Amino acid sequence: MSNNTSQARQAVEAIQGEEGDFPCTHAEAQLVVRCGITVDALTEMIDRHKVVSFDVFDTFLARKTAQPTGVFSYMERVSKVAGFCALRVKAEALARQQFSSPQKP
Known part of the structure; x- marks a missing residue:
């Protein structure tokens, strides 16, 4: 056990x-x-919150990309929001820095 x-x-x-x-x-x-x-x-x-976000990738959902950022690249292509991938990566880095969470491997 x-x-x-x-x-x-x-x-x-x-x-x-x-x-x-x-x-x-x-x-x-x-x-x-x-x-x-x-x-x-x-x-x-x-x-107590209006919006709640959960990290479900690799736990409940499988992604068909080699790297997690591949999902962000896909979202950029589908949504046609230029620079989405880079902004999303930067937002995660800032959130980790603000909340003192270690970088994922």
């Missing part, structure tokens, strides 16, 4: 307590283990 799976099971047991009366799924437990927040807390954070 992987360490994350073990931690998730422990989180489920801790949340459910002895009675087992809290309906906590494995996915909800993984959220607690990996992010340190509950589904209710995440829902509250989402509800």
Whole structure:
């Protein structure tokens, strides 16, 4: 059993307590283990914003490009917005710098 799976099971047991009366799924437990927040807390954070963005590439969606920036190049061609790819790459770099997130490999 992987360490994350073990931690998730422990989180489920801790949340459910002895009675087992809290309906906590494995996915909800993984959220607690990996992010340190509950589904209710995440829902509250989402509800406080008009726009919420999730990075779903390579997790839920597969891309047919060799590099992530290939998607931006495709969007530039389809949308006919000149310079979209370069602007999108720059925006991500600025966001990572502002929020102190390390560069993706």
